[in-house]
Amino acid sequence: MAHEVKNPLTAVRGFTQLLKEKCPDNPKLVSYAEIILEEIDRANSVITEFLQLARPKQPALKRQSLNSLVEEIAAIVSSQAFLKNIKVEYECVDNLPLCMLDRDQIKQVLLNMCQNAIEAMPGGGILVMKTGFLPAQKEVFIDINDTGCGIPREQIEKIGVPFFTTKADGTGLGLSISYSIIGAHKGRVEVDSKEGKGTKFRIYLPCC
16 A cells, blocks of 8 residues: 555656756746655655554664764754754763664664654753663663653653644654654653653663
8 A cells, every 4th residue: 555655656756856857947836846845755754654653663683882872863963953052962871781772773763752852942952862771670761851842741641642743744653653663672661741841751671
């Protein structure tokens, strides 16, 4: 089904791109073509999310350092955050035990949560990522803290439920996929939020 939808979209995108290139002297037409291209890309993104939720990929586990992953994510999101007057900080504990992770999947989770945090701070703020170790539970954790608008208490329990979203243009699939990925890693997610003060997502993962 997904391919049956994506194939026509690919054709439409190709012809729209061609039309845009063939008519550079028609700014109104070029503007319309750019809108079509953006909407096609958005539709493809939604289809990809549906597929990922319906048929989750099993993680390819390898011994990984969460600290190095957090440093990488901080570097990736810093430029976007800077443009929105958001400061990105990270605090990594020394000698953090390694974890069995699919690095690409956990990277996807962290990028999704950081993106949500950035969107929750339209007026600027601070995004802080922290790592930690719980020896008794044999778990490590990553905190993603923002100083944004916060989440109403009655909505917190709905976070991660497919199709639940507070965004006007959201699908509600990003966090659902993230929760699914963490579950496949035998981890869990906790959320603490105060309206007007900010939100903290804590991801727990078993260590080696």
